[in-house]
Amino acid sequence: MIEPISGFSKLSKQEKIEWLSSTYLSGNTKAKEILTQYWNSNSSLQQLHEEFTENTLTNYYLPFGLAPNFLINDRLYAVPMAIEESSVIAAASKAAKFWGRRGGFKAEVLGTQKIGQVHFMYSGDREKLQAFFSKAKPRLLEAVAPLTKNMEKRGGGVVNVELRDKTDLLGDYYQLHCTFETKDSMGANFINSCLERFAETFRAEAKNHEAFDASEKEIEIVMSILSNYVPDCIVRAEVSCPVSELADHGLTGEDFAAKFVRALKIAEAEPYRAVTHNKGIMNGIDAVVLATGNDFRAVEAGIHAYASKEGKYSSLSHADVRDGKFRFWMEIPLALGTVGGLTGLHPLSRIALEILQNPSAEDLMKIVAVTGLAQNFAAVKSLTTTGIQQGHMKMHLMNILNQLKATPREKEVLVAHFKSHNVSHSAVEEQIEKLRQ
Incomplete structure (x- = not known):
């Protein structure tokens, strides 16, 4: 019977592997060899990788590939992608070539604001709480001024702080709903630091608020945390061309467009199809997000929440034909950064951003969205012509x-x-x- 281990984190990397091999991998004679063969021979680089997380045993490699010929807003890009799935990079490259001959992709950032919330419980009078918040709000902003100073120099900072009554969802539940602009950084640490300062100040101000009775002064802060749902940090990507330019695999342009649009309508209407349809979009998005050192889990969570914004999970992308012109587009939330975090630490992430011509966060949003749209086009094109498996x-x-x-x-x-x-x-x-x- 396996016994719990104490002090695992204090063991050396080699000792961790020895313990793992004898405890869980005793039947695998090659386990230690496999784990150690992925260590980087450059000791400083290996140490850098180990310090990204905890209890590191080895490195886990993914292919780092390139999809060239992406024409985005009349500028040509080669897009780095880190992904293990077969055909993704090939499909993205093929779609990029296809649309590059038809004017390329158009992309536009529609908003860049991000959200954080202080969740708290208050059992007193609502009107008294609102009056207190109005009085306390300037003090909240004053309290975070030392934290926002540098961000404000770059054009970012706190955009707004609102009091939101959520008692219809949960008894006594309220929020400080805070909006931020973080420019080229993803901003998670900045946002969370501001939120914790808001919470600390809000609670302290409540204790000294004369209009509150004794129970109302005891506001309970439950938690302070950013949200990965960013419906106001939106990018739009689109392609279009005359229907006549879509003839393919023996189909006329009109027939191809009609089949493609029907496939999109199915993904809009049927959640079982929409999940797989959107997974194809994420094949492209995640690969670029990962290659550039951004948080693909946060991106995934936010985008899938957005796909359910109308109350039912649906397609992220859409297509139509009007006046002989085929349009294919997508609007998605993307909170990305090009400075800070892993983007500046991981050598390959730095190379990836250099390949992309050192984009701003807004430029990276456009590139990532376009890659997802290209991947989706390639998948739906295959599904409606040759079939996906060929x-x-x-x-x-x-x-x-x-x-x-x-x-x-x-x-x-x-x-x-x-x-x-x-x-x-x-x-x-x-x-x-x-x-x-």
Whole structure:
């Protein structure tokens, strides 16, 4: 029976691996070798990676690839993407090439404000609370002035602080709903620091507020935290062209556009389809967010919440045909940064931003949204013409060959064979067995 371990965090990396190997991986004779072979030979770089998080054992690698030829607002980009899924980078590149010949992508930032909240409980008179807040608000802003000084120099800071009554959702529940502008930083630490100062000041001011009785003075601060739902930090990405330019795979432009728009209508109406449809968008978005050292979990959470803003989960992207013109677009919330955090610490994140010509946060929002839209276009185009598996499985072929431990010569022969044959795991197994016989 496995016993709990005490002091694990104080063990050296090697000691952690030894404990793990003997406790959970005793049957795997190669476990230690696999874990240690991913250590970076550059000791300072290895230490940097280990200090990103806690109880580090090794490094977990993802491919860092490039999707070239993205024409965005008449400027050409090569987009770095960190992702392990087959066909994503190839599909994004193909869509970029397709739309680059048709005027490219247009992108626009519609808003950049971010949200944080102080959640608190108050059981007294609502009107007295509102009067107190009006009196205390200048004091709240004064209290965070030392924290906002540098952000304000860059054009950011606290935009507004509101008192929100949420007692219809939960008894005695109120919020300080705070809006921030953080410019080129994602701003999580800045926002959370301001919120905690707001909470501290708000509680202290309540204790000295003469109009409150003894119970009303005891406002309970539950928590102070930013929100990853940022419906006012929005970017729009779009492509369009005459319908006649969409002829493909034996379909007229009109037929292609009609099938594509119907596919989007299904994703708008049917949540089961919408989830997979939006996952395809996130294939592109997450890959760029990860490559640039941003928080893809926060981005995912915020975007999927936005997909449910009308009360039902639905497609993030939309398409229509008007006056002979096909339009395909998407508006999504994106809170990203190009300074601070991992963006400045991880060497590959710095390289990724340099590849993108050192964008501002707003420029990065546009690039990320466009990559998601391109990925979505490629996926829906495949679904409504050849089917998703034909292209995906050809890109997945190398994974299957590696699983079957194919030699370099076998890979060469089988890659050539499957250029003209459908790829499936069983078909690859059959062909490799024939080769080996």
